[in-house]
Amino acid sequence: MITIIGCGPAGAFAGLNIAKQGAEDVVIYEEHQEIGKPVQCTGLLSEAINPLFKPPKKCIKNTIKYARIIGPNKKAVRVRFKTPNVVIDRTLFDQSVAHVAEKKGARIVTGVRLHARKGQDIQLLETRTKKLQTVKFSKLIGADGPNSTTAHLFGLYKNHENLIGLQGTYKVKDLTDIEFFPHIGEYAWAVPEGDGNARIGIAAPTSTAKRLFDDFIRQYTKQHISNPTTIKPTTFKPPRPSQPIKPLAMQNGMIPKWNPKIPVSDKQYRVLLVGDAASQVKNTTGGGIVQSMTAAKALSESILSGKNYTSSLRKLNLDLYLHYRLNKMFNKFSDHDWNRLVETARKDSLAKALGDTGRDSIIKLLAKFALKEPNLIRYASKIF
Numbered sequence: 001m002i003t004i005i006g007c008g009p010a011g012a013f014a015g016l017n018i019a020k021q022g023a024e025d026v027v028i029y030e031e032h033q034e035i036g037k038p039v040q041c042t043g044l045l046s047e048a049i050n051p052l053f054k055p056p057k058k059c060i061k062n063t064i065k066y067a068r069i070i071g072p073n074k075k076a077v078r079v080r081f082k083t084p085n086v087v088i089d090r091t092l093f094d095q096s097v098a099h100v101a102e103k104k105g106a107r108i109v110t111g112v113r114l115h116a117r118k119g120q121d122i123q124l125l126e127t128r129t130k131k132l133q134t135v136k137f138s139k140l141i142g143a144d145g146p147n148s149t150t151a152h153l154f155g156l157y158k159n160h161e162n163l164i165g166l167q168g169t170y171k172v173k174d175l176t177d178i179e180f181f182p183h184i185g186e187y188a189w190a191v192p193e194g195d196g197n198a199r200i201g202i203a204a205p206t207s208t209a210k211r212l213f214d215d216f217i218r219q220y221t222k223q224h225i226s227n228p229t230t231i232k233p234t235t236f237k238p239p240r241p242s243q244p245i246k247p248l249a250m251q252n253g254m255i256p257k258w259n260p261k262i263p264v265s266d267k268q269y270r271v272l273l274v275g276d277a278a279s280q281v282k283n284t285t286g287g288g289i290v291q292s293m294t295a296a297k298a299l300s301e302s303i304l305s306g307k308n309y310t311s312s313l314r315k316l317n318l319d320l321y322l323h324y325r326l327n328k329m330f331n332k333f334s335d336h337d338w339n340r341l342v343e344t345a346r347k348d349s350l351a352k353a354l355g356d357t358g359r360d361s362i363i364k365l366l367a368k369f370a371l372k373e374p375n376l377i378r379y380a381s382k383i384f
């Protein structure tokens with residue numbers, strides 16, 4: 001029996017891919033009663049999701065054609081996506097993946113949490129009745145998020161580092177583009193979700209996240225973006241000066257930072273980690289849905305073919321490694337460096353280049369421009 005802990009995108013998609021081959025019995029345990037809740041995500045997806053799991057129409061809340069990368073001096077470069085990005089309803093998306101997994105033959109049990117380890121077995125806790133049961137497994141897949149109990153119980157929670165993602169939903173006027181602020185915290189964003197609402201947030205280390213989020217929201221509401229030729233100011237309903245703006249909803253969650261030392265399995269490949277549990281997230285943007293599902297597919301293929309999971313992850317890991325190094329470089333940038341970088345990008349035909357390659361490549365292209373800029377070239381050694 002293949003036992004999966006957690007029914008987020010990673011767990012459900014691993015279950016789906018293993019079950020559809022029909023060779024193994026699969027059971028997924030999810031601690032919450034309802035799949036996809038609570039939501040801790042902006043739900044922004046590039047077209048890279050489509051070959052994995054095309055989001056059903058009912059999950060799509062908004063379709064976005066442009067992004068603006070905004071520097072500390074509020075100047076921005078506007079880029080057009082070749083294929084629009086989508087903003088999804090995460091609850092409906094997670095439920096859709098789980099539904100297909102069930103149709104393919106995976107069994108999903110909700111309201112059951114991985115609680116403890118008993119030698120080679122695990123102990124599960126039924127959250128309502130508090131009943132404990134001991135379960136044997138042939139393989140255990142930890143798809144249980146950034147603070148993975150599976151990883152903790154099996155000695156795999158090593159070298160992990162998590163950021164805090166703080167996000168509020170606010171009423172906005174005229175926001176149609178994604179706005180990305182690579183210099184605030186580790187990064188910050190405003191993403192229109194449709195119906196005049198936007199998901200506005202920041203990722204930063206725990207010690208600074210709340211202060212940076214409050215500052216960002218305060219600044220954002222003033223909208224100091226200063227280039228009317230490329231930027232249409234996005235405006236909140238102006239607040240009275242002393243009145244703090246209240247979000248319609250607030251979410252926070254951990255965002256793992258990937259690094260090459262994080263283990264993804266035990267030595268016997270009996271306990272395996274996937275998704276946020278293995279920190280499979282891009283360090284420059286916090287994008288983890290495509291990455292966790294890519295890893296889930298690699299994991300299921302490795303289980304079914306007997307291939308080594310680590311080598312199945314080679315392509316994904318190369319990409320995660322690039323974002324890991326770029327994040328290290330970007331963390332050294334001063335405000336002045338960011339302004340120069342955005343300025344360089346504005347002068348060039350970057351917008352077209354980005355449009356041709358999609359959101360997942362924005363960061364890589366920004367890096368290329370950083371390397372063209374004489375004042376920023378000193379950081380190049382930090383990439384590789």
Ligand SMILES: Cc1cc2nc3c(=O)[nH]c(=O)nc-3n(C[C@H](O)[C@H](O)[C@H](O)COP(=O)(O)OP(=O)(O)OC[C@H]3O[C@@H](n4cnc5c(N)ncnc54)[C@H](O)[C@@H]3O)c2cc1C
Binds near residue numbers: 030031286
């Ligand atoms: C504020 C914020 C914004 C984000 N925005 C984006 C974005 O726009 N685009 C993007 O691609 N990514 C985004 N991410 C990252 C993305 O949400 C994650 O990378 C993605 O959810 C990873 O999927 P997962 O299945 O690995 O983990 P999760 O989605 O966390 O799923 C883990 C599941 O395991 C369950 N679980 C946990 N512990 C146990 C246990 N002991 N027993 C049983 N079940 C358990 C949980 O209830 C949960 O359902 C964002 C993250 C945050 C915090």
